[in-house]
Amino acid sequence: xxxxxxxxxxxxxxxxxxxxxxxxxxxxxRGLAVSLDDVAARAGVGVGTVYRRFPHREALVDALFEHxxxxxxxxxxxxxxxxxxxxxxxxxxxxxxELQAGDRSFGxxxxxxxxxxxxxxxxxxxxxxxxxxxxxxAQGAGVLxxxxxxxxxxxxxxxxxxxxxxxxxxxxxxWRRQLAIVLDGLRPSRDGTREMGADxxxxxxxxxxxxxxxxxxxxx
Amino acid sequence: xxxxxxxxxxxxxxxxxxxxxxxxxxxxxRGLAVSLDDVAARAGVGVGTVYRRFPHREALVDALFEHxxxxxxxxxxxxxxxxxxxxxxxxxxxxxxELQAGDRSFGxxxxxxxxxxxxxxxxxxxxxxxxxxxxxxAQGAGVLxxxxxxxxxxxxxxxxxxxxxxxxxxxxxxWRRQLAIVLDGLRPSRDGTREMGADxxxxxxxxxxxxxxxxxxxxx
DNA sequence: TCAAAGTGGAGGAGCAATCTCTACTTCGGC
DNA sequence: GCCGAAGTAGAGATTGCTCCTCCACTTTGA
Numbered sequence: 302x303x304x305x306x307x308x309x310x311x312x313x314x315x316x317x318x319x320x321x322x323x324x325x326x327x328x329x330x331r332g333l334a335v336s337l338d339d340v341a342a343r344a345g346v347g348v349g350t351v352y353r354r355f356p357h358r359e360a361l362v363d364a365l366f367e368h369x370x371x372x373x374x375x376x377x378x379x380x381x382x383x384x385x386x387x388x389x390x391x392x393x394x395x396x397x398x399e400l401q402a403g404d405r406s407f408g409x410x411x412x413x414x415x416x417x418x419x420x421x422x423x424x425x426x427x428x429x430x431x432x433x434x435x436x437x438x439a440q441g442a443g444v445l446x447x448x449x450x451x452x453x454x455x456x457x458x459x460x461x462x463x464x465x466x467x468x469x470x471x472x473x474x475x476w477r478r479q480l481a482i483v484l485d486g487l488r489p490s491r492d493g494t495r496e497m498g499a500d501x502x503x504x505x506x507x508x509x510x511x512x513x514x515x516x517x518x519x520x521x
Numbered sequence: 522x523x524x525x526x527x528x529x530x531x532x533x534x535x536x537x538x539x540x541x542x543x544x545x546x547x548x549x550x551r552g553l554a555v556s557l558d559d560v561a562a563r564a565g566v567g568v569g570t571v572y573r574r575f576p577h578r579e580a581l582v583d584a585l586f587e588h589x590x591x592x593x594x595x596x597x598x599x600x601x602x603x604x605x606x607x608x609x610x611x612x613x614x615x616x617x618x619e620l621q622a623g624d625r626s627f628g629x630x631x632x633x634x635x636x637x638x639x640x641x642x643x644x645x646x647x648x649x650x651x652x653x654x655x656x657x658x659a660q661g662a663g664v665l666x667x668x669x670x671x672x673x674x675x676x677x678x679x680x681x682x683x684x685x686x687x688x689x690x691x692x693x694x695x696w697r698r699q700l701a702i703v704l705d706g707l708r709p710s711r712d713g714t715r716e717m718g719a720d721x722x723x724x725x726x727x728x729x730x731x732x733x734x735x736x737x738x739x740x741x
Numbered sequence: 742t743c744a745a746a747g748t749g750g751a752g753g754a755g756c757a758a759t760c761t762c763t764a765c766t767t768c769g770g771c
Numbered sequence: 772g773c774c775g776a777a778g779t780a781g782a783g784a785t786t787g788c789t790c791c792t793c794c795a796c797t798t799t800g801a
Contacts, residue, residue: 453721
């Protein structure tokens with residue numbers, strides 16, 4: 302990754318790690334919209350230090366997401382490697398949501414091309430054929446509704462992510478319910494329902510969920 | 522509504538209408554985050570005029586959503602009035618989404634308590650028992666999965682709204698697909714699938730949809 | 742030991758929204 | 772058609788951010 306760089310002085314390297322850790326935490330909690338000043342504060346270093354190490358916010362994002370992107374591709378490939386075509390679909394969607402759980406910045410970075418550079422695009426290019434194959438195979442086997450299209454995958458991911466983000470504070474697992482419902486909706490027909498895997502949102506928490514859904518959702 | 526107010530001069534009333542119209546359009550297009558300066562510009566009046574008529578942004582929002590709220594309640598009551606318990610669920614969800622279609626500000630105003638005043642809360646208070654009744658009746662009739670909870674209704678609405686908003690520019694009807702999938706997922710069991718009612722997003726448009734999903738989604 | 746490397750954080754620059762203020766325009770009752 | 776009350780435009784003051792620079796100081800390690 303950062304191979305041909307000349308090594309930093311020991312204190313500098315320590316600070317770099319502190320900044321990365323702070324960035325990881327803050328991005329996960331509040332999304333990409335956090336200021337580098339905030340990152341500096343959380344890391345316990347001065348802003349100047351952050352800017353010396355990461356000239357743009359992009360640079361920090363890149364450093365943080367370098368390896369997370371690969372996890373995405375691995376997940377899709379694992380899914381495709383499964384014998385059962387339906388379980389491929391389940392693994393693809395569930396695996397994505399698991400990767401994203403607890404990190405408010407994951408979606409914006411991974412799903413749009415507005416952050417980071419080549420690495421992401423490369424991942425996306427790798428991903429598409431794998432996803433297409435998973436979908437086609439499942440339809441061929443008659444376990445996925447025939448009117449389903451490959452682009453419904455990102456659309457569904459976007460949809461379930463919204464629940465994941467909005468409910469993060471009140472019911473961090475509810476997305477499993479909605480995903481179960483969606484998965485049941487993807488079958489051509491079925492007898493019985495999929496296990497929901499999480500309790501519903503408490504009625505008292507709905508307002509807070511809605512508030513979270515609509516306030517400064519993470520910028521771009 | 523605005524009954525005990527003394528009538529405005531003719532030009533003032535005309536401007537008030539221009540401002541309302543401009544607000545309606547801009548809120549629908551860009552969400553609640555638009556500045557009152559922008560509203561003034563679109564209306565073709567000065568900012569001062571806007572602030573004279575609507576001291577806070579709230580006042581403008583209130584005036585605009587006064588009657589839209591009632592539509593919500595009417596929709597739920599219509600749904601409950603249907604004979605078929607399953608069609609009640611369909612009407613409730615589909616009706617809500619239709620009301621919201623094409624208006625980026627509808628969700629934030631209607632689903633959270635961060636805008637407007639009493640009217641909304643009153644509507645919500647009226648709504649809850651109706652929704653509960655619709656859900657219970659459908660479950661009693663065995664047409665809705667038994668592990669479904671009333672709070673899954675707002676959660677699903679939130680989820681499908683995300684698609685509606687993100688795809689507004691590239692595929693304004695796609696939400697019908699995702700709603701069809703979700704509805705199919707709500708049955709205890711079934712044979713065959715619901716008509717999707719719209720084409721999938723074109724693969725080329727996915728990036729734009731994602732961008733729309735994550736850039737300044739309308740504030741709170 | 743000391744030059745090179747690194748640091749902190751006050752503060753300047755930029756931006757965008759809110760809201761005020763007043764010289765001017767328009768309305769409409771008489 | 773006059774004229775005072777009502778209404779208007781929009782420049783700019785105010786506020787509240789974030790980004791990013793700069794340099795006197797500290798730390799490191801050959």
